[in-house]
Amino acid sequence: MKLLALELRKHRLLIGGMLLVVFLWAAWMARELLAGEPLVTLAVNIGFVFALVPVGLLVPLVLARALSGEAAGPLAFLLTSPRSGLAHVSARFVVALGTLAVYYAVLVGVSAWVAASVGIGFDAWLPYAAWGYLMAAWVAPVVILGIVYGLLVAAYRPGRAGQLVAVAAVFGVFKAWNWLGEQAAARLSFLPQVPVPHLTIPREVAPILGMAPGEIDLQTSLQNVFSGVPTAPVFVGLAVTAALLWVAVRLWEEVEWA
Amino acid sequence: MSVFFPIALFYAVLLALALWGALLGWTRSKSPTARYFVTIMALVWAGATAADAWRSYQLFSSTGLAEIVGGEIGQPVIGGYEYCSLCYEGPAGSVYVVAAGGKMKNGEYLFGEPAHYSVRFESGVVLLDGRRLEPGCYVGDARAGTRVLVQEARKFRLEVGEAASCK
Numbered sequence: 001m002k003l004l005a006l007e008l009r010k011h012r013l014l015i016g017g018m019l020l021v022v023f024l025w026a027a028w029m030a031r032e033l034l035a036g037e038p039l040v041t042l043a044v045n046i047g048f049v050f051a052l053v054p055v056g057l058l059v060p061l062v063l064a065r066a067l068s069g070e071a072a073g074p075l076a077f078l079l080t081s082p083r084s085g086l087a088h089v090s091a092r093f094v095v096a097l098g099t100l101a102v103y104y105a106v107l108v109g110v111s112a113w114v115a116a117s118v119g120i121g122f123d124a125w126l127p128y129a130a131w132g133y134l135m136a137a138w139v140a141p142v143v144i145l146g147i148v149y150g151l152l153v154a155a156y157r158p159g160r161a162g163q164l165v166a167v168a169a170v171f172g173v174f175k176a177w178n179w180l181g182e183q184a185a186a187r188l189s190f191l192p193q194v195p196v197p198h199l200t201i202p203r204e205v206a207p208i209l210g211m212a213p214g215e216i217d218l219q220t221s222l223q224n225v226f227s228g229v230p231t232a233p234v235f236v237g238l239a240v241t242a243a244l245l246w247v248a249v250r251l252w253e254e255v256e257w258a
Numbered sequence: 259m260s261v262f263f264p265i266a267l268f269y270a271v272l273l274a275l276a277l278w279g280a281l282l283g284w285t286r287s288k289s290p291t292a293r294y295f296v297t298i299m300a301l302v303w304a305g306a307t308a309a310d311a312w313r314s315y316q317l318f319s320s321t322g323l324a325e326i327v328g329g330e331i332g333q334p335v336i337g338g339y340e341y342c343s344l345c346y347e348g349p350a351g352s353v354y355v356v357a358a359g360g361k362m363k364n365g366e367y368l369f370g371e372p373a374h375y376s377v378r379f380e381s382g383v384v385l386l387d388g389r390r391l392e393p394g395c396y397v398g399d400a401r402a403g404t405r406v407l408v409q410e411a412r413k414f415r416l417e418v419g420e421a422a423s424c425k
Contacts, residue, residue, distance in 0.1 A: 148295075155292035161282040165296050168279025172299025175306040247295055254289035 003083070003091035014062050015099045018055060022106045025052065029110050038118045043208050045114045049107060056103060056139065059096045060146025067092075067150025068162070085252035089147060089245065096143045097135075104139065105131055121200040129194055133229075137237035144244040145173060151251040177240050184232035191235065193228030262318065269311035276304035356416040365408035367416055369400045376422040382411030395424035 008015070025048060032041040112127040149166050156162035199218035201209065206216060283296030356367060369375075377384065378395035385391070385407040400418075408414055417423070
């Protein structure tokens, strides 16, 4: 609990800033939607979602930087009371994942609201599923990868090897992750599938999305192509997260305790 | 041969970085987890880079660079333009465009319904209903079942829809 509070205190500027930006954006979208043109709001929303999503990478990057300078940093006194590596690593992981969970929930929620008010019809579960899928398959592994990156840099100090070594390892992790994903997609077809959602796009919205004008139902137009969205990426993401968490815990105990 | 040089250089640099990372990773730390993790992951990256290089070498030597850049029409687009991603609607009406900046090979477009069209290409062999076209630009009205066959063409562009034109 204390570690969680300390993590929140350390990163309060980043967390507060990110949440402020995303809530301001939500308020602005709401104003536009209530006072202006829903169609224009949808177009602006699509643009801004593409612009805002990479901001979600800031949290792992900041974590990596903070961790790589931790042992001799201004908060080195935290290390005077030894706790398990699991406590340290999971405190960081929980704070970062919680921040990004709120961030992406606002992003997905506002987009769903804007879409619904222009007349795009979709299943009620779709926003929740999209958010959960995104968190498990992409955000959680990237956050723990940021933590591992910072610990690797710390494991190779002093010296200049740290950055190169950590970059090489991260590229390797991405390759292995990719390979695991391909294997899982090819072999784990028995896993449950998310059904293709009902997504009806009205006639006037289609041109904004770059489609031919006309009412389109995603489910009826895609049902011959595939039967459902595979959940293999979610399981692969969780496996990668667990493996990297184990690595991070061991790294912490070997590097920061020494 | 000279086409391969920049690509080979690119992969060689990546491979050198990966192997250097593996070497430094093994020698420069006292933490066993860091040593094993970094070395294994850097070698994974090196292996994947070598595999990528080998795959692209095979691809380039079997097909040539121009065709990869030019691309093919993956599957014939049949009929109207309901599900296409290259559709525009302007004051003159809507139009569906198939275009390749470089070379296009073995493309086929089958009209499912009567439509206004224009075909343009700079050089190569393009057949309209079995009739070979001279390079240039043609406008016309196709009936259902009209077939545009691209054996090989440079700067090919097919427009379908009311707004199709040679302008």
